[in-house]
Amino acid sequence: MGELKRVVTTLLQNMDSMPANVFLVAATNHHHLLDPAIWRRFDTSILLELPNAQQRESMISKFISETLEGHIIDIKILTTLTEGMSGAQVGTFLQAVAKYCIMQHREKTVTKEDIANVWVKQSTLLVSEDSDAYTRALYKLNKSGISMRTLEEITGISKSTLSYRFNKEEKVDEQG
Numbered sequence: 001m002g003e004l005k006r007v008v009t010t011l012l013q014n015m016d017s018m019p020a021n022v023f024l025v026a027a028t029n030h031h032h033l034l035d036p037a038i039w040r041r042f043d044t045s046i047l048l049e050l051p052n053a054q055q056r057e058s059m060i061s062k063f064i065s066e067t068l069e070g071h072i073i074d075i076k077i078l079t080t081l082t083e084g085m086s087g088a089q090v091g092t093f094l095q096a097v098a099k100y101c102i103m104q105h106r107e108k109t110v111t112k113e114d115i116a117n118v119w120v121k122q123s124t125l126l127v128s129e130d131s132d133a134y135t136r137a138l139y140k141l142n143k144s145g146i147s148m149r150t151l152e153e154i155t156g157i158s159k160s161t162l163s164y165r166f167n168k169e170e171k172v173d174e175q176g
Helices: 002-015 036-041 053-067 075-081 087-103 112-123 132-143 148-155 159-175
Strands: none
Touching (some): 053 075, 053 087, 075 112, 112 132, 132 159
16 A cells, blocks of 8 residues: 555656646556545546456457367357456456366367366465355356356365355345
8 A cells, every 4th residue: 555655646746747748648447546636637537347248258259269269169158257357357267268278188169167167266266165255156157057067076065065055145146
């Protein structure tokens, strides 16, 4: 937080002394942390939202055509699984899928199970298997069409345990 404050202070000091013919472009993923004094100094502010399903599908199709040309991949499941991700996060996920395909010597078809395997590893990278975040990730995967049996094989967690955890997640979804 100290580093952000230093950068903001420097930016504020320099913005007031800039000539009129200077065009300043700034970007942040944490606009909510910026001081209101910064926002007052900008004439225009553009907030970019996360990509919608159609935009994600377009990004995924382009990536597949350029990187995994000739592979058969279910774009709809990739679109569903990337909901709530930024463009950069979608790209990182797709790169992980491509690496997985190369490492597993997938010649033509990338199965739902392959995608699920990568997605579980990516979305639960630094999360304990007993945590709520891990369970939510698996629940989302199941809701997108990946079977309990596949999740059991990928995670090593029994179907009965997964079912119990998913029932709890369903109740949370219904309440919220």
